[in-house]
Amino acid sequence: MSLGNVKAFVFDVFGTVVDWRGGVAREAAPFLQRYGAAGARPEAFADAWRSRYVPAMRKVSGGERPFVRLDVLHRENLLDVLPEFGIDPNDVPAEAIDELNLAWHRLDPWPDSIEGLRRLKTRYIIAPLSNGNIRLMVDMAKRAGLPWDAILGAEIAQIYKPDPRAYLRTADVLMMKPEEVCLVAAHNDDLAAARKCGLRTAFVARPYERGPGQAVDLKAESNWDVVANDMNELADAVHA
């Protein structure tokens, strides 16, 4: 599989590069224990928190509110989800809320991510094109050793994916034509939005991102330019 004149690979991060569900559950477990929801399943808490992600971003993309970074949305969503698990946010110190909110800064990469990224970096520019804010991405990269060349994405574009401006502004900042940039994602809808903007597309399957019962994004749903089972297969496919 040749990707023609691609010079940069940009990455969806939550789910594609790192395991948000496992990481958030790990950080939520002692919090739930401490604040009166010891019986709750931390994975269910992670799922409930994450489920508020897309609706919250839509309010920004739809113009209902100005752009705010993802840390802000995550914190609002956290306050929103606590009562569902029997926790009154007013019973929790603000510092404990802030600390749990940083769970998203401390997610672990999938086992193949670091090696695959290192290989891709030898031949291409690599950067996140994530809805996560810059500081979140920097903290995550430093902790996990993700070897990004730059941190791009929503905060630079001041708009969230799948708004076309998020993809096009990323290509613009890279001083590349859209077809010189390839989005790597485990999510078919992200890739479809990128393709509409003229970017090249690489699907990396993450069938356990949402746990053992995952029902969506189990496989490529279109003829993406590359389809791979992990980052090393992607690196193989593009000769990196």
Added chain:
Amino acid sequence: MSLGNVKAFVFDVFGTVVDWRGGVAREAAPFLQRYGAAGARPEAFADAWRSRYVPAMRKVSGGERPFVRLDVLHRENLLDVLPEFGIDPNDVPAEAIDELNLAWHRLDPWPDSIEGLRRLKTRYIIAPLSNGNIRLMVDMAKRAGLPWDAILGAEIAQIYKPDPRAYLRTADVLMMKPEEVCLVAAHNDDLAAARKCGLRTAFVARPYERGPGQAVDLKAESNWDVVANDMNELADAVHA
């Protein structure tokens, strides 16, 4: 010397981290030879090109024109400087102009820069706070091995230093108070502007940045928080 609660070091790059004069002269030499200015000193050409840098940025900062990335200003300045060296820009293929303009993407670090940055990176977030655009900084870092955690600076702030917004927006993106961020620069005026915004300041002396006859910035002209002779001395001073 303690820097209190500093969590990030952000860097002026041209002159502080890399040797722009030597690098531009190296790339200009074959160009001058080829296009009829074989007798010109490449260092004089580098100086003349660089001398147009501050006036060009002032037009943006002063509101005379909207923000454009530094590559654009560099190219305009290059067309402007060629006749001074007896070269008619119309006699040079556009590709050769574009190629020489990329000299700024291919500058070499000072001998201590990489080791000093690597040491600082173990304890702090490190990023350029340069007027250079993101792609320029990425190309430079990949070629030279500069281990940045992120690429910050003028293109993210959409304004050039020494406008206060360049410093304050950088702290904002890092989600830090200004006093948690330390600017590292070889230029007293850059540090003065950063201090006015509340950032901490570290002067690294580069007395040969402008060649053997350098007359400015030979030493610290204020009580900057750290004064060092190179990046390793800076790392020593902040226990990195």
